[in-house]
Amino acid sequence: MPDGFLDAVTSTATGVLAIGGVAAALRGTKRELSERTTPLVGLCATFVFAAQMVNFPVGAGTSGHLIGGALAAVLVGPWSAILCMSVVIIVQSLLFADGGITALGTNITLMGLVSVAVGWACVVVLRRALLRSIRWLPVVAGISAWASVVASSAAFTGLYALGGTVPLPMSKVLVAMVGWHALIGLGEAVITGLVVASVLSTRPDLVYAARPLIAARTLEIRTGATS
Amino acid sequence: MGAPHGHRLHFHAHSPVHALSAHTKLIALLAYAVLVVATPAQWWWMFAVWAVAILSVIAVSKVPVSYLAPRMLVEAPFVVFALVIPFVATGPRVQVLGMSLSQAGLTSAAILLTKGTLGVLASLTLAATTEPHDLIAGLRRLRFPKALVDVIANMLRYLDVVTTELTRMRVALTSRGFTARNPRHWAVIARSLGALFVRAYERGERVHLAMLSRGAQ
Numbered sequence: 001m002p003d004g005f006l007d008a009v010t011s012t013a014t015g016v017l018a019i020g021g022v023a024a025a026l027r028g029t030k031r032e033l034s035e036r037t038t039p040l041v042g043l044c045a046t047f048v049f050a051a052q053m054v055n056f057p058v059g060a061g062t063s064g065h066l067i068g069g070a071l072a073a074v075l076v077g078p079w080s081a082i083l084c085m086s087v088v089i090i091v092q093s094l095l096f097a098d099g100g101i102t103a104l105g106t107n108i109t110l111m112g113l114v115s116v117a118v119g120w121a122c123v124v125v126l127r128r129a130l131l132r133s134i135r136w137l138p139v140v141a142g143i144s145a146w147a148s149v150v151a152s153s154a155a156f157t158g159l160y161a162l163g164g165t166v167p168l169p170m171s172k173v174l175v176a177m178v179g180w181h182a183l184i185g186l187g188e189a190v191i192t193g194l195v196v197a198s199v200l201s202t203r204p205d206l207v208y209a210a211r212p213l214i215a216a217r218t219l220e221i222r223t224g225a226t227s
Numbered sequence: 228m229g230a231p232h233g234h235r236l237h238f239h240a241h242s243p244v245h246a247l248s249a250h251t252k253l254i255a256l257l258a259y260a261v262l263v264v265a266t267p268a269q270w271w272w273m274f275a276v277w278a279v280a281i282l283s284v285i286a287v288s289k290v291p292v293s294y295l296a297p298r299m300l301v302e303a304p305f306v307v308f309a310l311v312i313p314f315v316a317t318g319p320r321v322q323v324l325g326m327s328l329s330q331a332g333l334t335s336a337a338i339l340l341t342k343g344t345l346g347v348l349a350s351l352t353l354a355a356t357t358e359p360h361d362l363i364a365g366l367r368r369l370r371f372p373k374a375l376v377d378v379i380a381n382m383l384r385y386l387d388v389v390t391t392e393l394t395r396m397r398v399a400l401t402s403r404g405f406t407a408r409n410p411r412h413w414a415v416i417a418r419s420l421g422a423l424f425v426r427a428y429e430r431g432e433r434v435h436l437a438m439l440s441r442g443a444q
Contacts, residue, residue: 001305002305002343003347005339005343008261022375039381039432040431040435042381042382043385043428045379045381045382046381046382047389049382049390050389051420051423056407056413057408057412058410075424083378087375091379091382091383094350094353095354095359095383096236096354097298097301097347097350097353097354100264100343100347100350101257101346101350166316166336166339167317167318167331168316168317168332187410190410190413191417195420197421199421199425202421
């Protein structure tokens with residue numbers, strides 16, 4: 001989102017929200033990644049940045065790309081994910097002119113705080129409620145990714161209703177935004193699920209959301225096959 | 228690494244704008260963007276002043292317009308949005324070329340485009356005249372939280388390494404005859420992203436342990 005999209009009051013409010021969120025994330029990250037915090041969060045941010053550059057062909061010459069909030073939450077945990085997304089957004093804005101500097105707070109709130117919080121909440125609920133096996137984790141990640149994209153678009157519409165600079169029929173905007181993102185979210189869901197599945201198949205210990213599931217597994221000693 | 232240090236947007240030159248310290252430029256960018264955003268629509272002539280201001284800074288910076296113009300494309304998705312506004316906005320309507328457009332929508336879209344474009348121009352000027360390590364030093368001087376700046380510094384340090392790793396994966400896929408055309412190919416791209424994550428993480432771990440064993444804190 002560029003400069004001038006939302007009015008000054010809303011931009012300031014989201015700015016304060018973003019600062020609070022990032023401050024909380026800085027504290028929370030220390031718990032998630034032990035002493036190796038800084039280099040690993042930095043590398044995860046680099047990974048999210050690179051993942052956003054990859055184009056996924058949709059057909060008919062168009063393509064989309066990942067946003068990555070839920071993916072980051074599943075891979076490195078919610079606090080680190082908020083930090084990753086915020087850092088990616090700051091770097092995109094300052095070094096690549098993508099996203100206005102006065103819209104930093106709004107962009108961090110939407111793509112960092114809302115998308116990670118909703119994505120992670122879904123992961124926790126689904127993981128506990130129905131899909132307890134590690135085999136289902138990619139599906140859990142996919143559903144959470146979809147929810148995070150839809151929630152971010154709804155939050156964007158809400159912010160726009162509060163501080164938009166253009167008089168638009170808000171109910172129509174809400175339907176259009178959420179409907180369109182429900183569609184885009186399907187792509188995000190499939191890709192997130194596939195990426196999580198591929199990391200799980202090689203280094204399941206690196207997937208933060210899989211930790212309780214791995215810890216719950218019991219050691220299985222197979223006998224009878226030795227001769 | 229044989230690649231030029233710096234980043235994709237940086238334009239090497241010697242000018243007063245390049246020489247200015249990064250924290251001054253950051254403050255200037257923020258102040259400029261806030262002023263542009265806060266300018267009310269009734270004072271539309273002020274936008275001409277803002278445009279002249281940023282264009283003179285660009286002229287002083289010796290960054291050619293031909294370098295900046297193609298990079299303005301980051302704004303494209305937003306331009307599409309702005310073009311739709313006059314059709315969907317509420318309020319009294321006017322006839323333009325046989326189309327019924329919202330009066331308020333037209334004005335707002337014009338203001339939105341102007342503000343957005345000025346913001347992108349200013350951000351591009353900062354990016355084109357500031358090296359990443361100067362930017363990090365600038366953020367430190369502005370008392371950004373140390374932990375956050377450390378993460379940004381780490382990200383920028385590995386940005387080229389990880390993106391070239393991604394490029395190598397893509398070249399490897401292409402040389403084996405792979406072209407992504409439709410969603411059925413997503414699994415392949417997703418697998419290379421998964422591998423990229425594992426490699427990035429392992430590299431970070433390795434480098435960090437190497438640093439610790441040499442006594443880094």
